[in-house]
Amino acid sequence: MTSHRDAGFFTESLSTRDPELYGSIVHELGRQRHEIELIASENIVSKAVMEAQGSVMTNKYAEGYPGKRYYGGCEFVDVAENLAIARACQLFGCAFANVQPNSGSQANQGVFTALLKPGDTILGMSLDAGGHLTHGA
Template sequence: MDHHQGSRFFADSLADADPELFGAIGRELRRQQDQIELIASENIVSRAVLEAQGSVLTNKYAEGYPGKRYYGGCEFVDEAETLAIERAKQLFGCTYVNVQPHSGAQANQAVFMALLQPGDTFMGMD
């Protein structure tokens, strides 16, 4: 059942829904196309990468591994991840590959270990 049938939910472009944000993104795109960025942590990606990162796959939470997810409805995420795995194995000539990024929890733990002492108090947000 399409809960958004008859609405503009999947039809409106960003330019229609939020012209100001659309304009800011367009100006940033032109800046990146016209200037060389010398910050190591920044990079420019191709249109194909932007399309993939802005796809409906970002709507899906897919914890676990292909075919062994903790939530249903992951068959197309599994397809995309399996494609990435097979391509990485071929590229690097290896048998096993994990293409999943490290978690935010691991990053938080690294910060805690670096900055906190036993008994320190910190605030967590739900």
């Protein structure tokens, strides 16, 4: 692999940058297309979903709600989230929807469970000090 400082870092495809990793992904795609998956926790999504999940949106951290984000530069994330909200409301015939995943809380709980013992003390930093919403500060 080449250094991230070269000109191709933002433009070269995975097949060029890391053929071995690309090969494993291609083989997994073939497996999924030709085998029936019976593991309940796995799911096969459409190409469109994979394109969205693998898009530049993956580079963006957008904590908060559309129009009320903690960080700037979220206007395009807001467009995508508002689309998802409107579509969920239409699909379920409701007036309100929250399409944000629960992830930060579960991540924190996993770390707490792995590293702490009952009675241990932890520091919950406020958002503006670099903490997470789930720290309760």
